[in-house]
Amino acid sequence: MSTGPQAPAAQRRWRAACPNCGAPVEFASAASRSAVCGFCRSTLLRDGETLSQIGQSAEIFEDYSPLQLGATGRWMGSGFAVVGRVQRGSELGNWNEWHLLFDASGDTPRVAWLSEDNGQFVLSLEAPLTEAPPPEPQVGAPLTLAGQRWQVAAVVNAAVRAAEGELPRPPRAGRVVELRNAQDEVGSLELREDGTPVWSVGRAVQLAELALQGLRTTAEGESVAEGRFAGRSIACPNCGSPLEPKLSQTKSMVCAQCQAVVDLPEGDAKALGFTAQSPDTAPLIPLGRTGTLTVEGEKAQAWQVVGYLERCDIPDDTEDEQSFWREYLLFNRLAGFAFLVDTNEGWSLVRTLTGAPTQSRAGTQWQGRAYEKRWTYQAKTTHVLGEFYWPVRLDDRVEVTDYASADGQYLLSREQQGPEVTWSVGRTLPAEAVQKAFGLTAPAAQFGRDASAFKNSGAKLLVYIVVGLFLMVIIGTLIRACSSDDCQQYKNSFGENSNEYRQCRANTRGSGVYIPSGGSYGGYSSGGGSHK
Template sequence: MAEPGGPGNPGESQRHYRAPCPGCGAPVEFRSAQSTHAVCPYCQSTVVREGEQLSRIGKMAELFDDFSPLQLFAAGRIQGRHFTLVGRLQYAYAEGRWTEWVAQLDGAGQGETPEDRIGTLSEDNGAFVFSLPYALQRTPPEADDLRVGMTTAIDGRPFTVSSNQEVWLHAAQGELSHLPGLGERLRMVELRNDEGLVLSLDYGSAPPTASLGRSVQLADLQLSGLRDASDKEEKGGRNFSCPNCGAPVHVDLESSKSVTCGQCRSIIDLSAGLGAELKFATQDEPVRPLIPLGSKGQFNGSAWQVVGFQHRVGQEPGDDEQFGWSEYLLFNRKKGFCFLVDASDGWSLVAPTTGAPKMAGNANSATYLGKTYHKLYAYNAETTYVAGEFYWQVARGQKSFNRDFGLGKALLSSESTPQELTWSSGDRLDSAAVAQAFGMQAQAARFRRDEVKPFTAAPSLSIGTIIVIVVLILIMLSLLSTCSGSGSGGSYRSSGGSYGGYSSGGSHK
């Protein structure tokens, strides 16, 4: 199975083709020999290339703006191979939208066809995945047979179905190797595995087409020609009136699908755009975040800003006791999004995984990238309060079934709904480190939690003392067992909280 970014030899630049737009006469340029369609940058006409002639086949919808640093003709390298972004596709689905950038690769790898030189750099849970076309050895199952969460084999390799969505093309820009009909509904299925691979199946054609990719960091792509951050700062976001109370609402992130009103605390749905009717849901009993929205903190050498906050409650199956935790959505322009989780049993910093860990049949463990994590908790989760902005369509009452796994300080969590299965991974954090990251050392006491730590003997204890302690513990356990009889008293977890707690946002794009 070929993987994206394989080695290749540098090749000569292709001859550029330029012709006047049939709609307005402005020049339309094709940099890739594999591009069959293009969108005129002046009149938005959609044109198709037939030999040396261009034909107009319609007009493209306006692009929705975003906060991505990517733009047309940005260039970079992946595993020693140069590429240029020549086109952009913006797709929509019921819960939001996402963007795919068309990447033209230079040179030709061994055994490659011309089509293999067209890659895709796509959004993925606030991060990025670089993919290349993948030639399926056999026809995959029908889309309706690929249920979210199930494991299936594609060309002999096991994958977990992570998303099965009906999508449609919203807008496009630049030159494209293919162009779905604008607004035409089609099915896309994504499958992931424990090696970090993402296999996308596009059922817009028969048989379906496929691409295979893995996660990338923009910093590792050695990108040049990125959009200047000041371009977005000058625009100053978007402003509108709250549809519930009329108070002014400001949106900083152009990619936000939900935002809360600072006056009445209503959740406002932005997924249809500001030109459409804005839907809202009122909220009572606000939960005040410990870390204010807009705060900036340093984690792992990068600056992150708090753009969203949500409080959630969990309940283990068969137990009537609930527990709660909070999640802060953090944003970095080049790294995307991650989550700072505040639970009664400690703080953690997690981010969505690209692949899908392999879970044991009894769900007591999960393996990812060669490491095995052991089950900590399994519970139903529900969102009870939100504030700020979110890149997915968040709402009170959103429910999911979560599983948390641990390996030392490392954490792994799954969150499943009927439409999607998402995973996140990260590490536990010391509460003092969290306070320091946001410059809130003076309030360090408010950050302290009942942090879970592995048992270690204090250096001052002698071996004899440790033996005495162990004996006393065994005696107490024996007495408790005798007293308890046949009674069972509630949950083994008093208040708990999700370690990985990845929010129900995380739509696959």
């Protein structure tokens, strides 16, 4: 009886003693030229039948990934085994690259990697690069390489944090250029310090699609991918309370006691630092709550709220009104991450892209759907709760460009921060669907958002805005006659301490009537970069 995918048959296993400690080191693939001794951490180079020590690898830092050496799976009809890992890092965060050994097919085995990419997984195959790499790729610019048209998504200096197992070559630091295209592919060009470029092309995958066996287990015997993560506790550098990240990918989290935003270390050492922030109102959807939602193109899945951000745009003119919005970071153990975004115009469910849309004069296109450009603005983060897979900073500022489909149901956004461009796509959700999915009992007024601004464009949208402003003036006058609080509607919808209510109160002190500004989705875009 079959028990699941089996490890690929070895082409010719080769074993030798580590030249440093004498422990056995085994190679299962003829393509592997390097390994890290599991006993003394020596980095070894294989030259024919000889092993030589060329360096020392640092200890693998504990990241609670569900993958481990020896795990097996299937992809595109072929079996594979996880035989090695490289942990890399840059200013955008840290990530894993797992070396996969596929079933033998021909004289030259395929070199494959399973890597982390913006909260998702990408499976890539290395390919020969017959042309010279571009000298100075620019983030956000188009680029032609290996016969395809790409957009440059990131250019980072990637360090090697640690390595283990069997690798196709000794791990080296170097510059990594990440490319994306309209076919939803990810290209990775690694410009190594030794001068040899490495080129690979991949696509996003979900772990559930890979029929994985032999995943890590906790002390209680549960699968890490299906059960609880082994606990790790780090003292908050502000108040000393224990921080206990629940996710393997967590790079930043907020202390539940003092609400300091804390940078987490690579290992289980002291926290790296913190940024103080004032307590604020609780989010509408509590952290830890799980709801069933359907991401476009995927089946309905259970998503857990693990993080919460409040953001706003930065007006070009100090007299312009600001737009405020909220983003819930959702996690599914096998599907990765998604964002549930709450703006004045409505709710939307968002995923980051592994590909990149095709640009045009009128806007952009993605997977056969046209999007019209709406707004370009700066946005910043004003409050956070929970934990995140990228390094979160208060007052982080990004450049955002928002697009929408003609019917207003589909949203597309481009966000650039430093050396990385992130695209994300989503679809609007009825407020009732959000309330039902998460079993919320708060008053309906707190969830009802008018999504009509997404559904109209051009002259029609302008007419609606004019009429809406006129009606709001009349309504505001009536409210003043009946109530001492001209901003009661914002108080009811968002809470007394919300940014919307505070902004309204600030404006009514001068004019008596608050008219909210238009022209922004309120940052539908969800960033959270972290290359790979």
